[in-house]
Amino acid sequence: MPKRLGRMDEDKLLDRFEVAPGKRLHLKDHDPGWMGTPDLRRLGRDEVKARAHRYLEANLEQLAQAQELLWASDTHSVLVVLQAMDAAGKDGTIKHVMTGVNPQGCRVVSFKKPSTHELDHNFLWRYWQVVPERGQICIFNRSHYEDVLVVRVHPELLEASGLPPGKRGKSFWKGRYEDINAFERHLARSGTLILKFFLNVSRAEQKRRFLARLDDPDKHWKFSTADLHERGYWDQYQKAFEEAISATSTKWAPWFVIPADHKFVMRTLVAAILTRGIRRLDLRYPTVSAEGLAALKQARHQLESEK
Numbered sequence: 001m002p003k004r005l006g007r008m009d010e011d012k013l014l015d016r017f018e019v020a021p022g023k024r025l026h027l028k029d030h031d032p033g034w035m036g037t038p039d040l041r042r043l044g045r046d047e048v049k050a051r052a053h054r055y056l057e058a059n060l061e062q063l064a065q066a067q068e069l070l071w072a073s074d075t076h077s078v079l080v081v082l083q084a085m086d087a088a089g090k091d092g093t094i095k096h097v098m099t100g101v102n103p104q105g106c107r108v109v110s111f112k113k114p115s116t117h118e119l120d121h122n123f124l125w126r127y128w129q130v131v132p133e134r135g136q137i138c139i140f141n142r143s144h145y146e147d148v149l150v151v152r153v154h155p156e157l158l159e160a161s162g163l164p165p166g167k168r169g170k171s172f173w174k175g176r177y178e179d180i181n182a183f184e185r186h187l188a189r190s191g192t193l194i195l196k197f198f199l200n201v202s203r204a205e206q207k208r209r210f211l212a213r214l215d216d217p218d219k220h221w222k223f224s225t226a227d228l229h230e231r232g233y234w235d236q237y238q239k240a241f242e243e244a245i246s247a248t249s250t251k252w253a254p255w256f257v258i259p260a261d262h263k264f265v266m267r268t269l270v271a272a273i274l275t276r277g278i279r280r281l282d283l284r285y286p287t288v289s290a291e292g293l294a295a296l297k298q299a300r301h302q303l304e305s306e307k
């Protein structure tokens with residue numbers, strides 16, 4: 001990242017990761033190992049990393065201020081969706097991007113396999129329960145997209161979910177995309193800024209990270225044979241991601257494909273896109289009425305005249 005980015009340069013840089021609504025996503029056109037423009041790469045990895053860190057820090061400061069404004073103005077909320085293959089760095093991204101924000105106004109919800117109680121409802125039901133309140137930033141660590149990703153890759157999950165019998169072909173999945181778009185449209189209309197990130201890690205980098213977990217006893221707890229099993233479905237997942245993202249990147253809830261092989265690049269981009277998104281809401285601190293100002297003046301007088 002350059003030392004200082006003008007707003008227009010920044011917009012140009014960040015826009016390249018957005019999936020334009022209606023455009024078909026081809027993941028082969030997105031380099032998971034992207035590390036800056038050719039000009040930047042010439043400076044070498046260490047310099048790019050140092051600049052990325054400075055840019056990240058500046059963004060995190062802005063994010064903390066933006067969050068306070070979000071909280072104070074109490075008209076909007078923010079929903080961040082994180083989706084990725086295992087070991088892409090969802091947890092680390094959450095940890096880094098959320099440093100400095102006030103925990104009172106921020107919540108992370110991680111979604112696992114649905115319970116039988118959850119499966120007894122429509123597929124969006126469990127997400128409805130936890131959408132952010134006004135003033136709040138909520139991060140979905142996995143999300144309603146699992147219902148068109150893991151469930152698409154493993155049709156037996158769908159069969160076990162208790163739906164009425166019917167065909168599960170293309171139009172079934174198209175129906176789910178439409179439901180998701182309608183759900184997100186409703187949230188957006190009600191004041192929720194929705195930003196969705198696909199952390200795009202390469203197959204080779206995932207292997208390297210799995211091996212690192214096996215090499216280091218302190219990282220053994222992070223290794224799961226289930227993750228290795230899912231790796232066997234790599235191509236099916238890529239296809240499911242391509243299709244889901246193409247069908248659900250909308251003006252009101254855009255997807256960003258974030259290069260994830262270099263963690264510093266990934267975290268920096270997510271923080272920058274989130275900060276920019278909140279800034280664009282153009283929020284204002286609530287103004288105090290003339291009556292309110294008079295009450296404040298009276299309060300000052302009262303405090304100052306205390307013995």
Ligand code: ATP
Nearest residue numbers: 086091110111112113114141142146147150151157
């Ligand atoms: P970490 O491993 O870093 O703790 P994780 O998000 O991988 O984070 P896990 O408990 O390992 O958490 O995995 C959660 C599992 O739940 C994933 O395999 C995911 O695909 C699955 N899951 C999430 N939502 C659904 C869903 N709607 N239907 C079926 N499976 C789901």
Ligand code: MG
Nearest residue numbers: 086087224227
């Ligand atoms: Mg896992």
